Amino acid sequence: MTDSTILVWVETTAEGAPAPTAAGLLGAAAAVGAPVALVVTAPGTGDAAAQAAAALGAARVLVAETDAVSSQLTVPVVDALAAAVAQAQPDAVLVANSIEGRDAAGRLAARLRLAVAADAVGVSRDDEGIVAQHSVYGGAYNTVSAATFGPLVVTVRQGAVDARAEAVAAPTIERLEAAASGSAAASVDGFEPAVAATTRPDLRGAAKVVSGGRGLGSAEGFALAEQLADALGAAVGASRAAVDAGYIPYAAQVGQTGVSVSPQLYVALGISGAIQHRAGMQTAKAIVAVNKDADAPIFDIADFGVVGDVFTVVPQLIAALEARKA
Numbered sequence: 001m002t003d004s005t006i007l008v009w010v011e012t013t014a015e016g017a018p019a020p021t022a023a024g025l026l027g028a029a030a031a032v033g034a035p036v037a038l039v040v041t042a043p044g045t046g047d048a049a050a051q052a053a054a055a056l057g058a059a060r061v062l063v064a065e066t067d068a069v070s071s072q073l074t075v076p077v078v079d080a081l082a083a084a085v086a087q088a089q090p091d092a093v094l095v096a097n098s099i100e101g102r103d104a105a106g107r108l109a110a111r112l113r114l115a116v117a118a119d120a121v122g123v124s125r126d127d128e129g130i131v132a133q134h135s136v137y138g139g140a141y142n143t144v145s146a147a148t149f150g151p152l153v154v155t156v157r158q159g160a161v162d163a164r165a166e167a168v169a170a171p172t173i174e175r176l177e178a179a180a181s182g183s184a185a186a187s188v189d190g191f192e193p194a195v196a197a198t199t200r201p202d203l204r205g206a207a208k209v210v211s212g213g214r215g216l217g218s219a220e221g222f223a224l225a226e227q228l229a230d231a232l233g234a235a236v237g238a239s240r241a242a243v244d245a246g247y248i249p250y251a252a253q254v255g256q257t258g259v260s261v262s263p264q265l266y267v268a269l270g271i272s273g274a275i276q277h278r279a280g281m282q283t284a285k286a287i288v289a290v291n292k293d294a295d296a297p298i299f300d301i302a303d304f305g306v307v308g309d310v311f312t313v314v315p316q317l318i319a320a321l322e323a324r325k326a
């Protein structure tokens with residue numbers, strides 16, 4: 001293993017804890033170098049965030065504390081990332097492929113004239129440096145990308161990396177002075193936590209996803225997918241046909257024009273497996289499909305397939321899962 005540095009921006013939640021993406025990012029970094037975490041927090045909260053990042057495998061944590069993080073979008077993070085790149089001289093910068101991560105990655109790369117590898121499903125190292133792996137054209141091809149100069153900025157798809165780094169008990173914590181760039185930034189006028197309408201996991205980054213398609217027939221029928229999701233502790237996704245038919249809001253759409261997921265388990269109920277749907281779920285570690293058409297394309301990529309009616313198969317599946325819990 002090389003000692004080269006991999007800088008990881010550890011996003012934090014509103015409560016100041018590392019976002020769920022942090023463990024995978026630090027695990028990916030540890031597999032190709034020495035992970036250095038950057039946390040950008042409100043004054044007074046950096047040490048707790050740094051310790052939490054260390055518990056996920058960061059031996060060295062750069063802490064940038066600034067009031068601006070609560071009043072401006074992205075720019076304070078990019079200012080800190082630019083300062084961290086100068087200080088740590090990393091071989092690569094890893095951020096989550098979240099909305100904030102993509103925004104920060106693009107701005108950082110434009111500011112420092114670096115290359116971006118977007119939506120990577122893994123990172124590796126060859127003789128010349130860090131290589132990002134991608135799953136493209138609906139998962140039909142795997143490609144790699146690398147930078148010919150400077151550290152590669154990589155946005156890593158949530159849930160795509162299983163690797164976990166070992167916890168570090170006594171991290172090196174360094175204060176990072178990041179001068180405000182004054183770049184144009186959207187300002188935050190108010191902050192109101194959204195009331196969670198569900199206790200289900202967030203679709204992005206969920207370890208298990210149950211998705212329903214047009215085969216569920218109606219919004220009432222779609223409840224079956226939600227019941228199976230609850231029995232498994234899974235997030236709920238959907239095909240575009242299900243979303244267009246109004247079974248569930250657009251936010252649940254998985255695919256080319258929806259969310260990309262890489263869960264451990266993806267269950268597709270009444271989904272044909274069109275290329276645009278596969279684009280968003282084909283990197284799942286295990287795919288289970290229930291469809292009454294034995295020739296449905298979803299079976300081409302399923303690890304386990306059941307040819308049958310969802311309204312017959314799924315209630316039995318839920319009953320079996322509930323029986324195991326009892």
Ligand SMILES: Cc1cc2nc3c(=O)[nH]c(=O)nc-3n(C[C@H](O)[C@H](O)[C@H](O)COP(=O)(O)OP(=O)(O)OC[C@H]3O[C@@H](n4cnc5c(N)ncnc54)[C@H](O)[C@@H]3O)c2cc1C
Pocket residue numbers: 212213214215216238239240241242253254255256257258269270271272273274275276277280290291292293296308309310311
């Ligand atoms: C530019 C573009 C972007 C797109 N982006 C996306 C995207 O992001 N995500 C996406 O999902 N789609 C996307 N689509 C649409 C995509 O092409 C398909 O139309 C869509 O995925 C089909 O959804 P579906 O599988 O639910 O419906 P269908 O293709 O109608 O399939 C329904 C399936 O349910 C099965 N079925 C029916 N009844 C039952 C039953 N009782 N029990 C078991 N099985 C049953 C049928 O055999 C069938 O296989 C996009 C299309 C375009 C052109």
